[in-house]
Amino acid sequence: SAILNLWSVPLVSFSPLFNTSTSPTDIRLMWHPLSSQHSRGAVTRYRIEYSTLDQVDSVFSVEVGGNETQFTLRELQPNQVYRLRIAAGTVVGFGVPSEWAQHQTLALYNHMVFAPTELKVRARVNTLNVTWHPSPNHTLVSGYKLSCREMEAEDSTNGERTTQTHTIRLRKKARYHLLTGLVPDRQYEVKVWAFNKQIEGAAAVWKEGQTRLQDVRFISSMSLPMRPPPLPPSSIRATANSSTSIWLCWEKPRFSNVRIINYTVRCSPAGTTNASLVSYHTSSAQEILLGALKPFTRYELAVQSNGVGVVGPFSGTVEESTLPDRPSTPPEELQLSALDSSSVLVSWRPPLEPNGIIVSYKILYSGNLSQPEHMWENLFQDGKITSVEVEGLSSDTRYFFKLGASTEVGAGPYSPVKDVHMPHQQYELDIHAVTGIIVGVCLGLICILLCMCFSFRNGKSR
Numbered sequence: 409s410a411i412l413n414l415w416s417v418p419l420v421s422f423s424p425l426f427n428t429s430t431s432p433t434d435i436r437l438m439w440h441p442l443s444s445q446h447s448r449g450a451v452t453r454y455r456i457e458y459s460t461l462d463q464v465d466s467v468f469s470v471e472v473g474g475n476e477t478q479f480t481l482r483e484l485q486p487n488q489v490y491r492l493r494i495a496a497g498t499v500v501g502f503g504v505p506s507e508w509a510q511h512q513t514l515a516l517y518n519h520m521v522f523a524p525t526e527l528k529v530r531a532r533v534n535t536l537n538v539t540w541h542p543s544p545n546h547t548l549v550s551g552y553k554l555s556c557r558e559m560e561a562e563d564s565t566n567g568e569r570t571t572q573t574h575t576i577r578l579r580k581k582a583r584y585h586l587l588t589g590l591v592p593d594r595q596y597e598v599k600v601w602a603f604n605k606q607i608e609g610a611a612a613v614w615k616e617g618q619t620r621l622q623d624v625r626f627i628s629s630m631s632l633p634m635r636p637p638p639l640p641p642s643s644i645r646a647t648a649n650s651s652t653s654i655w656l657c658w659e660k661p662r663f664s665n666v667r668i669i670n671y672t673v674r675c676s677p678a679g680t681t682n683a684s685l686v687s688y689h690t691s692s693a694q695e696i697l698l699g700a701l702k703p704f705t706r707y708e709l710a711v712q713s714n715g716v717g718v719v720g721p722f723s724g725t726v727e728e729s730t731l732p733d734r735p736s737t738p739p740e741e742l743q744l745s746a747l748d749s750s751s752v753l754v755s756w757r758p759p760l761e762p763n764g765i766i767v768s769y770k771i772l773y774s775g776n777l778s779q780p781e782h783m784w785e786n787l788f789q790d791g792k793i794t795s796v797e798v799e800g801l802s803s804d805t806r807y808f809f810k811l812g813a814s815t816e817v818g819a820g821p822y823s824p825v826k827d828v829h830m831p832h833q834q835y836e837l838d839i840h841a842v843t844g845i846i847v848g849v850c851l852g853l854i855c856i857l858l859c860m861c862f863s864f865r866n867g868k869s870r
């Protein structure tokens with residue numbers, strides 16, 4: 409059968425013709441049928457053999473029917489040089505194949521879908537907002553793909569850390585995508601490309617504000633917003649300097665990979681839940697004098713560090729009370745009620761803004777409103793007491809009263825003047841007069857009765 413074969417296989421080799429393919433993964437080849445003289449019988453099949461130039465040892469082959477004159481090899485690698493040859497076969501076997509011919513597949517790059525333009529990445533602590541403009545071949549595109557890969561640090565060359573690439577498919581209309589849950593202060597590479605059914609477009613890769621077609625690292629640590637927030641300051645100390653100011657000082661956080669520009673101080677009355685009572689102050693030094701505070705009030709203070717474009721968390725709170733002051737308002741609700749013609753009950757409520765602990769109240773009263781204050785009668789009362797009986801007043805007289813409160817620092821303002829009219833002693837005098845009259849009348853009646861008795865007796869004895 410070996411001899412038969414020799415005589416039966418096609419004799420003359422022939423060359424394949426290549427036709428320009430539309431896809432970078434296809435090669436379409438054509439050939440002319442052999443003349444019957446060369447074919448030495450009916451050609452029943454053709455065999456196409458091919459390999460890449462890089463790997464000549466791994467040769468693939470396909471067979472096609474003898475009636476065919478063209479064939480398309482598919483699923484090849486783009487931008488690769490392939491070598492191919494073809495042999496014709498009869499029922500007996502294959503003849504001598506053609507010479508190897510070379511053909512290069514198209515590069516994806518040259519192909520239709522261009523990279524998106526104007527790729528920008530806005531970096532935050534753990535998010536990247538990726539924005540782009542459509543690729544110039546937008547109508548050919550069925551969507552976009554975005555990949556994000558954490559780059560390994562330059563020094564960790566031991567292959568222990570494996571980085572994962574996440575590829576996300578996005579709609580054709582997509583113009584931005586927010587990558588979340590990223591690790592702060594890490595390098596990320598972000599690529600965006602368009603794709604359609606046949607092809608993946610060229611990728612745009614972000615690097616420091618420029619779009620590039622080639623893979624270029626985007627080094628996020630160079631962009632400051634990706635920096636982690638600075639730690640709060642340490643050793644915060646608060647000292648009350650006056651009744652309205654607290655002096656606060658602190659030290660730089662011991663570790664900081666961010667340059668601190670200034671500090672924000674939060675100040676609020678202790679235990680307040682009213683947000684409008686919370687105030688914020690900025691200081692570029694490591695101290696601040698907080699003013700315009702309320703006297704004798706406990707404040708909660710906290711400090712945060714600020715870098716460029718990044719704000720750290722607040723420290724724990726420190727408490728300090730402002731110093732006491734004189735009361736800023738007078739006692740409230742002064743009331744006077746005459747108990748009799750010479751005594752008055754004076755009562756009041758403590759001031760609304762005592763600015764400290766009330767140690768005493770001073771009650772001033774006078775029957776003459778135009779008299780200077782130092783000439784008024786005065787009376788001191790303990791700070792815990794809110795009523796007193798004033799005695800020894802003249803009846804039927806108008807008295808004017810006012811009172812003020814004092815803390816250990818000094819006296820506050822006096823309340824507005826109130827007056828009371830002491831009743832007349834008339835009522836008591838009348839009782840005496842009536843008693844006198846009754847006694848007088850009784851005595852008179854007794855005298856008359858005695859006289860009548862005597863004159864009656866004298867008249868009988870006569």
Ligand SMILES: *[C@@H]1O[C@H](CO)[C@@H](O)[C@H](O)[C@H]1NC(C)=O
Nearest residue numbers: 452472473474475476477478
């Ligand atoms: C070759 O023959 C096969 C099977 O008979 C047929 O399906 C195919 O269409 C033919 N091709 C050509 C180009 O005639």
Ligand SMILES: *[C@@H]1O[C@H](CO)[C@@H](O)[C@H](O)[C@H]1NC(C)=O
Nearest residue numbers: 519520521522544545546548
């Ligand atoms: C889009 O791709 C086609 C190839 O199909 C090319 O001819 C055309 O120039 C591209 N469009 C643009 C705007 O570059």
Ligand SMILES: *[C@@H]1O[C@H](CO)[C@@H](O)[C@H](O)[C@H]1NC(C)=O
Nearest residue numbers: 530537538539583584585586
């Ligand atoms: C991301 O950028 C787009 C386009 O500028 C904007 O519309 C979107 O609000 C941004 N998203 C965030 C979370 O910043």
Ligand SMILES: *[C@@H]1O[C@H](CO)[C@@H](O)[C@H](O)[C@H]1NC(C)=O
Nearest residue numbers: 647648649650654655656697
């Ligand atoms: C406030 O008090 C602190 C500590 O007592 C002192 O160092 C600082 O100079 C005072 N500041 C003012 C403005 O009085």
Ligand SMILES: *[C@@H]1O[C@H](CO)[C@@H](O)[C@H](O)[C@H]1NC(C)=O
Nearest residue numbers: 677680681682683684685686
């Ligand atoms: C919060 O404080 C402001 C300013 O002192 C005050 O006007 C407001 O009534 C307070 N709100 C509440 C709910 O206490």
Ligand SMILES: *[C@@H]1O[C@H](CO)[C@@H](O)[C@H](O)[C@H]1NC(C)=O
Nearest residue numbers: 669670690692714715716717
């Ligand atoms: C504090 O620093 C921030 C961030 O650099 C800056 O925006 C701000 O204007 C600064 N504030 C003051 C009062 O200097």
Ligand SMILES: *[C@@H]1O[C@H](CO)[C@@H](O)[C@H](O)[C@H]1NC(C)=O
Nearest residue numbers: 774775776777778779780783
């Ligand atoms: C009231 O006091 C003023 C000032 O001391 C004095 O001039 C006036 O005479 C006094 N009036 C009476 C009624 O005592």
